[in-house]
Amino acid sequence: MSEVELTRERVEDALFRAGYWLLFGIVMLPIVVVFATSFQQGEYLTFPPEGVSLRWYAQFFASAEWLSAVRDSVVIGVGAAVLSTALGVTGSLAVQRSDSTLARVLPPVILLPLLLPPVVIGLTLLIYFNRVGFGSTYLTIVIAHALWATPLVFFVMQSVFARFDWDLRDAGMDLGARPSRVFYHVVLPNVRSGVVISAVVAFIVSLQEFIMALFLKSYEVQTVPVLAWTSLQSSLTPLVSVVSAFLVGVSILGVLVSAALMNIEWLAEQL
Amino acid sequence: MASVTLSGLRKEYGDLTAVDGLSLDVDDGELLCLLGPSGCGKSTTLRMLGGLETPTDGDVHIGGEPVTDQPPYERNTSMVFQSWALFPHKTVLENVAFGLKMDGVSEDERRERAREMLDVVEMGGFEDHDPTDLSGGQKQRVALARSLAIEPDVLLLDEPLSNLDKRLREQMQLELRNIHDAVETTFVHVTHDQNEAFTLADSIAIMNDGQIEQVGAPREVYDDPVSLFIEEFLGDTNLIEATVTETTETGVVADVALGTAVELPTGDASVAVGDDLTVSFRPEELDVERADAAADGSPSITGEITDVLYRGSTVRFYVESAGEYLFFEQSVGADSDFAVGDAVTVSWDPADLLAFAADGDRVGGGGA
Numbered sequence: 001m002s003e004v005e006l007t008r009e010r011v012e013d014a015l016f017r018a019g020y021w022l023l024f025g026i027v028m029l030p031i032v033v034v035f036a037t038s039f040q041q042g043e044y045l046t047f048p049p050e051g052v053s054l055r056w057y058a059q060f061f062a063s064a065e066w067l068s069a070v071r072d073s074v075v076i077g078v079g080a081a082v083l084s085t086a087l088g089v090t091g092s093l094a095v096q097r098s099d100s101t102l103a104r105v106l107p108p109v110i111l112l113p114l115l116l117p118p119v120v121i122g123l124t125l126l127i128y129f130n131r132v133g134f135g136s137t138y139l140t141i142v143i144a145h146a147l148w149a150t151p152l153v154f155f156v157m158q159s160v161f162a163r164f165d166w167d168l169r170d171a172g173m174d175l176g177a178r179p180s181r182v183f184y185h186v187v188l189p190n191v192r193s194g195v196v197i198s199a200v201v202a203f204i205v206s207l208q209e210f211i212m213a214l215f216l217k218s219y220e221v222q223t224v225p226v227l228a229w230t231s232l233q234s235s236l237t238p239l240v241s242v243v244s245a246f247l248v249g250v251s252i253l254g255v256l257v258s259a260a261l262m263n264i265e266w267l268a269e270q271l
Numbered sequence: 272m273a274s275v276t277l278s279g280l281r282k283e284y285g286d287l288t289a290v291d292g293l294s295l296d297v298d299d300g301e302l303l304c305l306l307g308p309s310g311c312g313k314s315t316t317l318r319m320l321g322g323l324e325t326p327t328d329g330d331v332h333i334g335g336e337p338v339t340d341q342p343p344y345e346r347n348t349s350m351v352f353q354s355w356a357l358f359p360h361k362t363v364l365e366n367v368a369f370g371l372k373m374d375g376v377s378e379d380e381r382r383e384r385a386r387e388m389l390d391v392v393e394m395g396g397f398e399d400h401d402p403t404d405l406s407g408g409q410k411q412r413v414a415l416a417r418s419l420a421i422e423p424d425v426l427l428l429d430e431p432l433s434n435l436d437k438r439l440r441e442q443m444q445l446e447l448r449n450i451h452d453a454v455e456t457t458f459v460h461v462t463h464d465q466n467e468a469f470t471l472a473d474s475i476a477i478m479n480d481g482q483i484e485q486v487g488a489p490r491e492v493y494d495d496p497v498s499l500f501i502e503e504f505l506g507d508t509n510l511i512e513a514t515v516t517e518t519t520e521t522g523v524v525a526d527v528a529l530g531t532a533v534e535l536p537t538g539d540a541s542v543a544v545g546d547d548l549t550v551s552f553r554p555e556e557l558d559v560e561r562a563d564a565a566a567d568g569s570p571s572i573t574g575e576i577t578d579v580l581y582r583g584s585t586v587r588f589y590v591e592s593a594g595e596y597l598f599f600e601q602s603v604g605a606d607s608d609f610a611v612g613d614a615v616t617v618s619w620d621p622a623d624l625l626a627f628a629a630d631g632d633r634v635g636g637g638g639a
Contacts, residue, residue: 099285165356167352167354167356168356168358170323170350170356171350171352171358171417172369173322173323173342173343174322174323174343174344174348174349174350175344175349175370175373175418176344176374176421177344178344181373185369185373186358189358189360190359
């Protein structure tokens, strides 16, 4: 290889590195700002922060209002994850290896809720649930969030099932297992990581969602982003950074826990 | 153990007809090979037998019982898949015990029976292995044990040997034969490999284009093929064009493109002067001598050796006559040592020739 080519390769290499560090920086910047400002000492949200303290964290964890919002968010997140995973996994399973009309129509239809502005969905659901007299705020927000999370679960599972060896299903049925037992004994163990990842994605989507949750909130039940918005309207204190840091933290924790669960399973298989 | 009857079986996928009105009987305890080229519908037929595909039309009977509408988990058939389809997250023992578990057999008993089955296929000692760590031949044995463990009425084998190398494949063919003799279950074995079918089968059913062309004992099918398709599919042969010039009491006389007239003992088959035929000169039926050797009166042609191909244990010689080529084979070490340029006389017994009409159907009786 000539000198010129070597130099050129080095330059290209450096540009490439610069490219992905820039991308990394852009992605990380908001998180860094949020975490940095959450340790702010003063009364107002400024960047760079002045002084370091945990006073806003203390205030957050001492506030009954915030803690109840955290509880609501987690309950709704888990509910939305369970509902959308159940719907998305079974829906995707149903259209596998089928050439029926329903199997062809379902994938594009299931995408529709993602194409509608959340403002429209939120408002529509609010009117609808009021009219039918649907009481539970938990359930209405869970359903709203499942509308968004189910298509995501569905498409994650579509790609997971695309890599599944369907001869295994046939072998299971051939050996006398009814479809439900084939699913439990043969299909599920092979796609478990996909299902866990889908559930985590659904949980995080629900945790972060704001607009539908704002429309559907009640006095008793409101999620963390909704409370953050209402408290922001009165004052811009570093408390909102603490809340954001908390949401990011919970999301990361969710990913770590699911990774750990899968690793434990993997570890158990090795022993 | 059970007999199998397929009647008028059809399977369509949209515009494509995979299986087109197929009827077939398999006797109780028989090992039938469903032989045919890729895409002829043999695997689809097997899957319909196992209930993994629903026929568009026609019926499946197993042991005299109609099972056409029974799902696979209610049929007592069991399939060994081409990919073996071992459950990757279960141990070898759990794989073999799976069918028994689904049948509600107690844990101790199913482990015991799975162990016995693993011994039958000589995989004892591999109980706790992960199937993904096994070699192809070992996976094949485990898949066989898993299918046999449920004591199926009919064992279905979907080219399970096609992913193995030649030596292992031949060994497994013999073992499969032995296992069949031991378990006395009806086997339906799908393959595209005619040697495998001849080695294994009690009976061969040859498929083409979604239909059965011929069913019979291996020897019978080989000696008496009913169509040009079967003649071509079963082995290498010399197919030479011919035109009928005369009909006689015992058959016809045809001008063969080798530049000679040949008598074909086609009986009173409906062949007319001017009809085009294809005549098969099987290489093993040809007698070849140097052109200067004394003729024994058999019909013959004289030609020149143009090519000599070494094919391992045999040597294949090509003889040219009137612009057409005939090949014949000799074992390496046979002392004739023909060489390129040698003039030879190729002769045959007319009774060994097989003639086929333009539509591919066999004309009259032949060898046998």
